[in-house]
Amino acid sequence: MNNAENFMQNKPLSEQTAAHPAQPLQQLLTRPDIWQLASRQRQPRTGISTGYRGLDALLASHGWPRGASTELLVDKAGIGEVSLILPALAEMTRQNRLVILLNPPHIPYAPALAQAGVQLEKLLLLHPRGQRDQLWAAEQALQSGACGALVSWQGRETLADKDLRRLQLAAREGGGLHFHFRPGSSASTPSPAALRLQLHSDGKQLALQLLKQLNGKSGQRLHLARNPDLTRRDQPLH
Amino acid sequence: MLWLCIQLPKLSLEALTRAHRAGDTAPVAVSQSNLIIEANLAAHALNIEPGLSIATACAYCPGLQLLERDTEREAQLLQQLAQWAYGFTPVVSPRIGNPDSKALSEGPACLFLELGGSLKAQGGLAPLLQQLGKELHKMRITHRMGLGHSPSAAHLLSQLPEHRQWLAETRTPPSPQQWKQWISFAPSKLLDCSNKAIAKLYACGIKRVSQLLAIPLSEVGNRFGRDFIDYLARLNGSRPDPVPGYQPPAEFHSELFFPSPLDNSEQLLFPAGRLVRELCRQLQRRQLYSPTLYWILDYGSRGAEVVNVELSRPLFDPQRLIALTKLQLERVELKEPVQALALRCKQLRPLETTMLREDFFEESGNQHESYQLIDKLKARLGHQALSGVTLKESYLPEQAWASADSLNLQSKPRGHQLHPINAPRPNWLLSRPDRIQQRDHSLFYDGELQLLQGPERIDGYWWQHHRHARDYYIARGPQGSLYWVFQDLTSEDWFLHGVYS
Numbered sequence: 001m002n003n004a005e006n007f008m009q010n011k012p013l014s015e016q017t018a019a020h021p022a023q024p025l026q027q028l029l030t031r032p033d034i035w036q037l038a039s040r041q042r043q044p045r046t047g048i049s050t051g052y053r054g055l056d057a058l059l060a061s062h063g064w065p066r067g068a069s070t071e072l073l074v075d076k077a078g079i080g081e082v083s084l085i086l087p088a089l090a091e092m093t094r095q096n097r098l099v100i101l102l103n104p105p106h107i108p109y110a111p112a113l114a115q116a117g118v119q120l121e122k123l124l125l126l127h128p129r130g131q132r133d134q135l136w137a138a139e140q141a142l143q144s145g146a147c148g149a150l151v152s153w154q155g156r157e158t159l160a161d162k163d164l165r166r167l168q169l170a171a172r173e174g175g176g177l178h179f180h181f182r183p184g185s186s187a188s189t190p191s192p193a194a195l196r197l198q199l200h201s202d203g204k205q206l207a208l209q210l211l212k213q214l215n216g217k218s219g220q221r222l223h224l225a226r227n228p229d230l231t232r233r234d235q236p237l238h
Numbered sequence: 239m240l241w242l243c244i245q246l247p248k249l250s251l252e253a254l255t256r257a258h259r260a261g262d263t264a265p266v267a268v269s270q271s272n273l274i275i276e277a278n279l280a281a282h283a284l285n286i287e288p289g290l291s292i293a294t295a296c297a298y299c300p301g302l303q304l305l306e307r308d309t310e311r312e313a314q315l316l317q318q319l320a321q322w323a324y325g326f327t328p329v330v331s332p333r334i335g336n337p338d339s340k341a342l343s344e345g346p347a348c349l350f351l352e353l354g355g356s357l358k359a360q361g362g363l364a365p366l367l368q369q370l371g372k373e374l375h376k377m378r379i380t381h382r383m384g385l386g387h388s389p390s391a392a393h394l395l396s397q398l399p400e401h402r403q404w405l406a407e408t409r410t411p412p413s414p415q416q417w418k419q420w421i422s423f424a425p426s427k428l429l430d431c432s433n434k435a436i437a438k439l440y441a442c443g444i445k446r447v448s449q450l451l452a453i454p455l456s457e458v459g460n461r462f463g464r465d466f467i468d469y470l471a472r473l474n475g476s477r478p479d480p481v482p483g484y485q486p487p488a489e490f491h492s493e494l495f496f497p498s499p500l501d502n503s504e505q506l507l508f509p510a511g512r513l514v515r516e517l518c519r520q521l522q523r524r525q526l527y528s529p530t531l532y533w534i535l536d537y538g539s540r541g542a543e544v545v546n547v548e549l550s551r552p553l554f555d556p557q558r559l560i561a562l563t564k565l566q567l568e569r570v571e572l573k574e575p576v577q578a579l580a581l582r583c584k585q586l587r588p589l590e591t592t593m594l595r596e597d598f599f600e601e602s603g604n605q606h607e608s609y610q611l612i613d614k615l616k617a618r619l620g621h622q623a624l625s626g627v628t629l630k631e632s633y634l635p636e637q638a639w640a641s642a643d644s645l646n647l648q649s650k651p652r653g654h655q656l657h658p659i660n661a662p663r664p665n666w667l668l669s670r671p672d673r674i675q676q677r678d679h680s681l682f683y684d685g686e687l688q689l690l691q692g693p694e695r696i697d698g699y700w701w702q703h704h705r706h707a708r709d710y711y712i713a714r715g716p717q718g719s720l721y722w723v724f725q726d727l728t729s730e731d732w733f734l735h736g737v738y739s
Contacts, residue, residue, distance in 0.1 A: 075717075076715075076717045076718075076719050077666070077719065077737050077739050078715065078718075078719025078720050078721060078737040078738055078739050079717070079718050079719055079720075079739070080720075080738070080739065081739050082665045082666070082739040083665065083738070083739065086665070096605070097608075098608045098611070104666075105666070106666035106667060106668055106669070106737065107627075107639070107666065107667040107668070107669055108627055108665065108666065108667075109635075109639060109663055109664055109665060109666060109667040109736060110627040110628060110629050110630075110638065110639035110640075110658070111629060111635075111638050111639065111658035111659055111663045112658075112663035112664055112665050113627070113665065114629055114657075114658040115658050115660075115663065120626065120627055120628055120629065120642075121626065121628075121642075123626055123627060124612070124624060124625075124626055125624070125625045125626065125627065126615065126619070126623060126624060127622075127623045127624075127625070128619045128623050129619075129623070133618070133619055133623075136618065137615055137618075137619060140611065140614060140615065141611060141615070144607055144608075144610065144611040144614075145607055146607035146608035146610070146611045147608070147611065200717075200718075201717060201718025201719065202718065203718050204718070226720070226738075227662065229662045230662050230690070230691075230712055230720055230738055231690065231714075231720070232690070232691060233690050233691070234690070234691055
């Protein structure tokens with residue numbers, strides 16, 4: 001299109017010239033490690049919805065970040081930590097992707113999972129022996145791209161920083177979700193994870209604190225109510 | 239009827255040296271009762287011929303590697319070749335070579351294939367023969383082929399150089415006239431009978447089969463016996479020529495023998511690749527698949543070790559099978575040098591259309607990748623490290639789920655579908671209910687428990703010896719954790735059974 005034609009169509013020239021330099025800038029802005037505060041509200045959802053609207057609003061990708069590790073720091077089991085990620089896991093299985101639980105602390109109870117909408121035939125439990133095999137399995141699963149979400153629990157030994165970084169890189173390669181449960185005491189040590197959440201309970205609700213968020217704000221707190229069917233109090237007799 | 243005879247003149251040598259790399263140039267010879275019976279090309283170049291005594295052969299070539307003949311291994315190899323040939327035609331008959339000159343049929347082992355029925359499927363005679371030749375060459379099996387209207391005729395003609403040359407150039411099967419010409423042209427020493435009979439024929443001046451056929455049959459019978467007449471009739475085609483049919487077993491077994499044992503598991507990968515390719519061709523032809531591959535590392539007299547590779551779905555890609563095998567072999571520490579490597583598949587199952595359908599339409603790459611991942615994990619971590627969960631129909635909470643094999647994990651459930659109970663159930667179930675301390679009408683588990691809801695009475699198996707009667711409650715711990723606890727109604731003890739995590 002030449003200038004004469006532009007005049008014919010009444011297009012200002014400045015618009016044309018401005019469009020070209022903007023292209024590399026656009027490319028730059030789509031990089032995951034560039035955080036643009038002004039346009040945060042307009043950013044499209046790139047993550048997997050957590051199933052909790054309040055939490056989605058806090059997260060930079062409006063959901064659990066894809067292709068990255070998410071650390072969940074929990075001290076006490078039973079405060080709703082699995083229920084927090086269960087909607088996302090169920091969504092993954094509905095999309096026909098594999099969800100892998102690596103060394104879960106107890107038996108994942110099939111009726112409860114099925115109730116939450118998890119397609120059980122897409123759920124795989126792994127019980128590798130020893131930390132080396134465990135890391136290998138986690139890395140393979142994350143890298144493969146077949147695995148929609150990998151949930152791992154820190155065993156007796158703490159993973160070294162270099163191992164966590166490897167898992168984070170593997171997750172980036174495969175593009176799946178990676179949830180890693182660790183004890184609350186590791187909050188003070190730095191971690192390469194893209195998102196770190198501290199979870200505890202304040203009696204009736206699950207209290208969340210964003211410790212770290214890549215290209216997003218951190219430090220916010222959020223309270224999520226538990227399923228009222230569970231916490232309803234009807235003074236049982238025994 | 240169109241019969242192809244494939245003679246395998248060097249089977250005794252190839253059964254022992256097939257595992258060698260193609261570039262090996264060391265002279266090797268096979269001996270039996272102090273005589274050389276077969277030698278490889280390098281040895282032939284040094285004038286080592288079948289029939290020499292071992293002492294003479296060693297004098298010709300001091301570096302000659304001598305191997306004792308192993309008829310068992312030969313028979314095994316012949317069975318494998320019959321299996322291979324079965325991929326081309328359903329009528330195959332292997333014949334074991336007989337070194338004894340006293341027997342009626344002597345000469346090398348051979349395979350008979352009826353090709354008349356499979357010409358169309360393979361695109362005509364010439365492409366079929368080419369394909370057979372190419373694959374035999376790839377397996378490094380020396381062979382001679384002959385075509386005939388009966389197995390005996392094919393066997394006779396496979397020894398006739400003029401016929402073999404014609405076979406290399408031909409495009410269409412010959413007419414009955416041509417058979418007759420070939421057979422009568424053949425020298426009578428090629429007849430499939432004992433040396434004594436041949437000597438007798440030559441003594442009578444019968445040098446060509448045509449001369450023999452000119453004599454009235456009754457007179458031939460007087461001199462050479464009934465069997466000989468029978469044989470001539472079969473050769474002519476005037477009498478049916480039955481050969482024992484071959485039925486492939488529903489398993490695969492192939493073995494490579496290493497004359498110089500290997501002591502490094504990495505060296506095993508090359509022969510393993512050859513075996514895997516053989517298996518894949520075999521499976522593809524017969525439309526079968528194998529759920530498990532068993533690798534047998536033979537340490538000779540010191541026993542053997544079995545390594546198995548499990549597959550979650552039919553897999554025909556040799557590269558991927560080799561990669562899985564490599565994962566397994568890397569973990570194996572060789573206790574002794576390996577003398578032979580065998581690949582065995584105990585059960586070959588027919589491919590079902592449902593498996594294929596899933597491949598083509600339902601899910602594409604994603605599904606494929608997850609199968610690959612599962613196979614890889616299984617190869618390194620072992621079968622038992624992978625599992626799944628399914629629902630089960632039961633009142634008892636601990637029986638309402640079941641551990642599922644990861645094999646049926648990936649397939650969608652067909653038929654009856656179970657629905658979970660519509661009541662709040664915990665995400666975690668303890669493998670064994672944990673005892674809860676009870677003091678002054680309060681329950682203690684990491685602090686005092688507060689009962690929120692309940693009871694939900696589950697009373698199962700009261701009709702049986704072992705009754706399960708429980709009252710389930712949801713309880714809250716001091717730090718806000720929610721637990722699923724129950725009171726056993728028979729013993730009145732309290733237990734923790736699940737965690738609402």
